[in-house]
Amino acid sequence: MDYKFNEVEKKWQQYWRDQQVYKVDIDHSKPKYYVLDMFPYPSGAGLHVGHPLGYIASDIYSRYKRLRGFNVIHPMGYDAFGLPAEQYAIQTGTHPAITTDNNIARYREQLDKIGFSFDWSREVRTSDPKYYKWTQWTFIQLFHHWYNKDANKAEPISSLIETFEREGNTKINAACGNVDYFTADEWKHMDERRRQEMLMQYRLAYLDDTMVNWCPALGTVLANDEVSEGLSVRGGHPVERKSMKQWLLRITAYSDRLLEGLNTIDWSESLKEIQRNWIGKSTGGAMHFGLEGRNETIEVFTTRPDTIFGATFMVLAPEHELVEKITTPEQKAEVEAYVQRTKNRSERERMAEVKKVSGAFTGAYAINPFTEQKIPVWIADYVLMGYGTGAIMAVPAHDSRDFAFARHFGLPVVQVISKPGEAPSDPASWDESYDSKEGIAINSGFINGLEVKDAIEAVVAEAERRGIGRKQINYRLRDAIFSRQRYWGEPFPVYYKDGMPYTLPEDQLPLGLPPVDAYLPTETGEPPLARAKNWKTSEGYPLETNTMPGFAGSSGYYLRYMDPHNDERYFSEEAIKYWENVDLYIGGAEHATGHLIYARFWNMFLYDLGMTVHSEPFKKLINQGMIQGRSNFVYRIAGTNTYVSAGLKNQYEVQPLHVDVNLVHNDQLDTEAFRRWQPQFADAEFILENGKYICGWEVEKMSKSKYNVQNPDDLIEKYGADTLRMYEMFLGPLEQSKPWDTQGIEGVFRFIRKLWRLFHDENNKPDISETPATEAELRVLHRTIKKVEDDIERFSFNTAVSAFMICVNELNELHCRKREILQPLTILVSAYAPHIAEELWHLLGHTDSVVQQQWPKYKEEYLSENSFSYPVSFNGKTRFKLTLPVDMPARDVEKAVLEAPETAKYTDGKPVRKVIVVPNRIINIVI
RNA sequence: GCGGAUGUGGCGUAAUUGGUAGCCGCGCCAGACUUAGGAUCUGGUGCCGAAAGGCGUGGGGGUUCGAGUCCCUUCAUCCGCACCA
Secondary structure (H helix, E strand, O other): OOOOHHHHHHHHHHHHHHHOOOOOOOOOOOOEEEEEEOOOOOOOOOOOOOOHHHHHHHHHHHHHHHHOOOEEEOOOOEOOOOHHHHHHHHHHOOOHHHHHHHHHHHHHHHHHHHOOOOOHHHOOEOOOHHHHHHHHHHHHHHHOEEEEOOOOEEEEHHHHHHHHHHHOOOOOOEEOOOOOOOOHHHHHHOOHHHHHHHHHOOEOEEEEEEEEEEEOOOOEEEOHHHEEOOEEOOOOOEOEEEEEEEEEEOHHHHHHHHHHHHHHOEOOHHHHHHHHHHHOOEEEEEEEEEEOOOOOEEEEEEOOHHHHHHOOEEEEOOOOOHHHHHOOOOOHHHHHHHHHHHHHOOHHHHHHOOOOOOOEEEEEEEEOOOOOOEEEEEEOOOOOOOOOOOEEEEOHHHOHHHHHHHHHHOOOOOOOEEOOOOOOOOHHHOOOOOOOOOOEEOOOHHHOOOEHHHHHHHHHHHHHHHOOEEEEEEOOOOOEEOOEOOOOOOEOOEEEEOOEEEEOOHHHOOOOOOOOOOOOOOOOOOOHHHHOOOOEOOOOOEEOOOEOOHHHHHOOHHHHOOOOOOOOOOOOHHHHHHHOOEEEEEEOHHHOOOHHHHHHHHHHHHHHOOOOOOOOOEEEEEEOOOEEEEEEEEEEEOOOOEEEOHHHHHHOOEEEEEEOHHHEEOOEEOHHHHHHHOHHHOOOEEEOEOOEOEOEEEEEOOOHHHOOOOOHHHHHHHHOHHHHHHHHHHOOOOOOOEEOOHHHHHHHHHHHHHHHHHOEOOOOOEOOEOOOOOHHHHHHHHHHHHHHHHHHHOOOHHHHHHHHHHHHHHHHHOOOOEHHHHHHHHHHHHOOOHHHHHHHHHHOOOOOOHHHOOOOOOOHHHOOOOEEEEEEEEOOEEEEEEEEEOOOOHHHHHHHHHHOHHHHHHHOOOOOOEEEEEOOOEEEEEO
């Protein structure tokens, strides 16, 4: 082997570590640039080739920015709290901290082998008390702040108390729970407990009874984004709804800012759209419907107040508090049965039956305030307690769900919107409702003839005038449940006095995680921390036994990287003023509705506190695509131990079986290795084609069970880290999902060795010429500088790799071994393949690191040509080429082409109608 | 159902502003070197055709001198959300 990549890579990794070349500090003489990778959870399985994809891209970009003169912060750390280590602890009794440390060591070893330019002196771990001190600290701040909607920011609870003392709470416009109004005098006469209960309704971190996603198998609650189709995302266990007292973060206070902020950041449109849908803002009206013979009203939320004249019945969620009160004795049995049935059904069953119409009549009637008509009140589970008011006015003519319900129970349907340009028709003849927001109001009293948009405004205005409704904005976003009944997480800095929670003084942080005898709930169902001895304050007050969820520690880690060892503050003012926020964040789209929304909220809250300098934490975000696996198959003839090659498999009845991709090369199976692989294949027989056994293949998720996992360590062993880095980039655009195909890696491997040979003679002896470069050689170099630079700037890493290949191929043809060319090329390559670049850099006679050089500047003069080979097309079809000077005026080009001998052949005697000349692009002759 | 993305050779892909479709690499074919090759080097390789030539960017239609790129329509695949009133 000419290039000994294994030795070389180890040598320079050691050198970079010893010289601390990637360590950065605040340096006001240079502009800063912050490149961040998503926080990994160190799982026991280690990395597969899909994991480092984003890290490689961000590493290339970091190195590039550094060469361009930026002071680049590029940190890495671990999201170290998490369920797998705790599950392992439950099974084996091993403390999760030990498992986590082992996994981290393994991760670090794998990461180091790839040659990343991380500043490891800034490493953080969420499970480190020095780190979670600040997670706990932020929780305390959230507890002591409320959201003032008038100021549109978080303010201290102390200011709220002052206002209560002065004038009660009637004038306060806060994001808060359901509060009764009180005067200053009433406040003063409340006891401590009552006051605390009141304040709790305002806090940004608050305790409340909520319906939660309870996962019995995991013994904990899960956030909405941790549940998918009624199963836990981690582990796939069933999840049920349960009412529990939980800590919540009032993220809904920030709904509008989270939505608006999206317009100011450079994220992919699809990701922003996912967040917009998750926040789910909808504008409409709140309307009160009176009940026949009762004083209560039913409040509904609707986005279509214009259809109120078509509201022919109402539907309450089965859990609605009015259900019990208004149900008539005759209907009681039926309603109770229905409510009971809804309660017992799991989330999963409920979702599976979305299309089934069900419901029960309460026997009560409401009055439509606009038609004055008596309309029946039903309950049905298609109305959700958790959205709006848990009650709707049903407009069957213009809402498909209401339509289905009306049809099923024989309720009246009245058309109140007519399609533009169409006459109203009898709804009895309809197959579906007319849901569109286009149309004209009909059968609707005073709004008849108005367009939908105007009708909405008119109805809302009228409702306001009559005091029965108002304009209303609703969000789908829910407050974030912040309690987990788990051990391996941050303890809450909270104790209880008379049943009310209080926060610990800040100087008592961090509140460390106590040892426990088992990582399970207690017999009475309390979380594992309840097992800890002496889990109380020095005064003897009991401490909170819940712990925080995974997103607590990952919501502010990018800030802590700026000043990771500060014991006095989360991060210093100097650090935040210099590093500001993340310029480039690379990671997976799977965090769209979790981490990426919580982190924005966390940052906005700290912004309100005056701690961060930008409201948004991540300026630009790129989602790397998934690397899928490429599985190989062998085809077993049914009932035998004979395997038929893929090309012949249609002649037999076969079962495809996954085969380990490591036994296959270029889809050709190593049959001997296959026999040795598993005992059942020891005496396998093969039916070959052309003397080979060819495997089938398919693109699937990379997973152990499919035998298609590619481990970076193995590939580095075989090809080196530089080849792995370049190949991962060469695979395709960063944002696209693509299958991992090991065959292609050979091409990049060849490139690396071709590059090496450019600096060496036939005997692998360094051979660098000091002769000045020719113009042709300079053209190759400068074209490459420009291309690679442009490509990195637009994150097109794959095309830059191809530019390097073209460059090396061309220099090879020119037999160029000149320093004037090779030296700048080495710097270009160093962003992608740092190890070979560092080796070549030293081979060129330097004693400093290639990491600290300057990106070469391309010269325009070597990019322009003096002639251009025009493609000449006839009616759009290219027929021949004509080389002309680049500065020839279009008029002369036209003349030249018409005189060209080939032209006559293609005009075939027909008259030329028009000649289009685009200078230095194309000539098109129209005949 | 709603929202988003993607469809280009046998495969991964390229074409940055509407201007030569297929760069680069894999694979494949042929040749050279070689004891051997899953090494290296050279040449070829979109499809049909002996060639001339024709066809060709999921399908259909349109705008244009000119469309992978713009517009309309349709199909397929993937992802996200999903009774959100």
